[in-house]
Amino acid sequence: MLQTVPSAGFSPPCDYTNFAADSFDLSLLPTDSEVPYSPTNLQQLMSLYCDPTGSPPPMFPEFLDDLQVLKTMSQQHKSNSPEQFAYQQHPVKEEPMYLLHQGYPPLPQASQPSSPAGSTASSTYTNNPSPYQQCPSPSSTHTIIKHEQTIDLQEILQESRFLQESLGNGRTVAKKEPQKMASECAVASNAATGQSSDPIMAPEKPSPEKKPGDHQLLREVLRDMSFQRKYNLKPFDFDGLAASGFLAATDARVKMETEEAGASCSVAKGEEGSALMNIEPVLSLAIEHIREDINNTCNVLGIASDLAQWTVDDVKAWLLWTLRQYNLPMIHMEYFNMDGVALSALSEEEFQKRAPECGSTLYARLEIWKAACAEVESQPDMSGPSQWNSSNNSSGSSGEMSEDEDEEESEPTASSSNVAKVPSSRSGGNGGSHIHLWQFLKELLSSPQLHGSCIRWLDRSKGVFKIEDSVRVARLWGKRKNRPAMNYDKLSRSIRQYYKKGIMKKTERSQRLVYQFCHPYCL
DNA sequence: TACAAGGAAACAA
DNA sequence: TTGTTTCCTTGTA
Numbered sequence: 001m002l003q004t005v006p007s008a009g010f011s012p013p014c015d016y017t018n019f020a021a022d023s024f025d026l027s028l029l030p031t032d033s034e035v036p037y038s039p040t041n042l043q044q045l046m047s048l049y050c051d052p053t054g055s056p057p058p059m060f061p062e063f064l065d066d067l068q069v070l071k072t073m074s075q076q077h078k079s080n081s082p083e084q085f086a087y088q089q090h091p092v093k094e095e096p097m098y099l100l101h102q103g104y105p106p107l108p109q110a111s112q113p114s115s116p117a118g119s120t121a122s123s124t125y126t127n128n129p130s131p132y133q134q135c136p137s138p139s140s141t142h143t144i145i146k147h148e149q150t151i152d153l154q155e156i157l158q159e160s161r162f163l164q165e166s167l168g169n170g171r172t173v174a175k176k177e178p179q180k181m182a183s184e185c186a187v188a189s190n191a192a193t194g195q196s197s198d199p200i201m202a203p204e205k206p207s208p209e210k211k212p213g214d215h216q217l218l219r220e221v222l223r224d225m226s227f228q229r230k231y232n233l234k235p236f237d238f239d240g241l242a243a244s245g246f247l248a249a250t251d252a253r254v255k256m257e258t259e260e261a262g263a264s265c266s267v268a269k270g271e272e273g274s275a276l277m278n279i280e281p282v283l284s285l286a287i288e289h290i291r292e293d294i295n296n297t298c299n300v301l302g303i304a305s306d307l308a309q310w311t312v313d314d315v316k317a318w319l320l321w322t323l324r325q326y327n328l329p330m331i332h333m334e335y336f337n338m339d340g341v342a343l344s345a346l347s348e349e350e351f352q353k354r355a356p357e358c359g360s361t362l363y364a365r366l367e368i369w370k371a372a373c374a375e376v377e378s379q380p381d382m383s384g385p386s387q388w389n390s391s392n393n394s395s396g397s398s399g400e401m402s403e404d405e406d407e408e409e410s411e412p413t414a415s416s417s418n419v420a421k422v423p424s425s426r427s428g429g430n431g432g433s434h435i436h437l438w439q440f441l442k443e444l445l446s447s448p449q450l451h452g453s454c455i456r457w458l459d460r461s462k463g464v465f466k467i468e469d470s471v472r473v474a475r476l477w478g479k480r481k482n483r484p485a486m487n488y489d490k491l492s493r494s495i496r497q498y499y500k501k502g503i504m505k506k507t508e509r510s511q512r513l514v515y516q517f518c519h520p521y522c523l
Numbered sequence: 524t525a526c527a528a529g530g531a532a533a534c535a536a
Numbered sequence: 537t538t539g540t541t542t543c544c545t546t547g548t549a
Binding site for chain 1 (some may be wrong): 525526527528529536
């Protein structure tokens with residue numbers, strides 16, 4: 001069953017660090033400083049795994065960083081008001097109010113990103129809390145990323161797999177016969193690994209160019225342990241592979257290739273075609289997981305997946321949610337007093353100016369969001385953006401709600417409302433039967449023109465609503481869940497279950513048929 | 524009588 | 537395991 005309730009099933013941010021990060025050389029990847037120019041879709045995002053060009057990540061001496069900072073400051077002096085600078089010198093330390101509120105619903109543990117310090121791979125990079133500030137965005141990488149837009153995902157995945165093997169083999173080859181690294185693959189491996197001969201085996205010796213916290217964006221994406229648990233995946237055991245002779249075998253194969261100097265990489269890739277397919281479903285699931293993550297966030301916050309539809313309040317809701325999800329320090333919301341379009345247009349530097357302590361992370365999360373949405377839009381045959389839209393997005397749901405209304409008087413068939421579509425393809429064929437009650441109620445509330453007679457907001461900002469027609473609401477709920485025997489007594493019992501979960505509560509002055517969504521479910 | 528509150532067990536995914 | 541669903545009792549307006 002698709003998990004859409006934040007209290008228990010919210011898809012946490014990805015964390016694959018235990019999956020392969022321990023053995024995966026992230027220095028092969030472009031630095032996070034490329035984020036402003038990179039992924040406009042998931043293919044690009046995933047392509048960060050494996051630069052098919054084999055180009056090493058650009059290195060930036062410290063003086064370039066300082067130069068970039070000076071340039072940035074100069075631009076800020078030109079374009080920003082003095083008060084915009086003021087807050088940079090006074091990082092906000094206050095905690096989000098909702099974090100201090102006892103009544104705030106506890107987020108599921110599974111939704112909490114695993115601490116970077118808890119990951120072997122990440123622990124190496126925890127010294128610098130703001131790695132982005134030291135990574136100016138190289139304009140030279142723009143071309144590279146643009147080039148990757150034309151790359152087929154399948155090819156990228158193959159390249160990724162091949163690159164991993166090249167890495168594993170590279171250390172052996174480099175030791176024994178570095179002069180024979182003539183093939184393109186070996187060149188790519190060397191170039192990608194930079195000056196470190198074996199980043200996998202010697203992570204405790206980062207190269208001077210390797211900045212702590214590099215690839216923060218990718219780490220954020222891959223920080224989802226639930227993905228691993230969900231599909232019963234086990235961490236990729238390179239040591240075990242080595243012990244079992246797998247790496248030895250692949251080493252031998254590469255050695256054969258190097259002896260056949262000039263041999264094409266495609267030959268090797270073709271030989272391991274079956275093996276390459278093993279990683280494809282994993283990455284596909286990762287992509288799907290990101291989608292579900294966004295989808296669930298939309299459900300919780302009541303926002304659309306499309307940033308262009310975000311209002312100022314939506315932006316703030318998303319910011320608060322992201323801060324909460326990643327335990328980020330509170331920011332000044334007034335600096336993000338903008339709609340989704342304006343937010344989307346912000347550069348990483350602008351994010352950092354507005355939120356010095358966590359602007360990069362927020363920017364990265366937004367980039368992932370945009371990339372995922374762009375990916376969906378590029379695949380109209382899959383679940384379209386409209387299906388990602390929150391059930392609470394009143395701006396776009398009213399049209400479909402008419403069908404829901406029709407349901408009441410007709411066959412209780414699979415719902416056509418957008419909430420019912422929210423679950424992914426794994427939700428089965430029974431329409432909206434997997435919808436949660438609180439989502440359903442918000443769906444009804446989102447269409448007052450259709451259901452205002454049976455349920456309506458009393459105080460939208462506080463999430464207070466009143467069930468005007470308990471019988472009708474219960475009947476609608478019963479039809480949605482295919483429970484003909486549903487009545488208000490049962491429905492209200494389900495609502496009361498939300499009390500201890502922190503999803504809903506009774507209002508301070510208890511009134512009959514009046515309930516209140518807890519934060520952030522009221523958003 | 525309708526609703527609120529909550530315990531307990533069963534059910535479905 | 538979670539999110540209900542179902543049934544129940546008790547209390548209140």
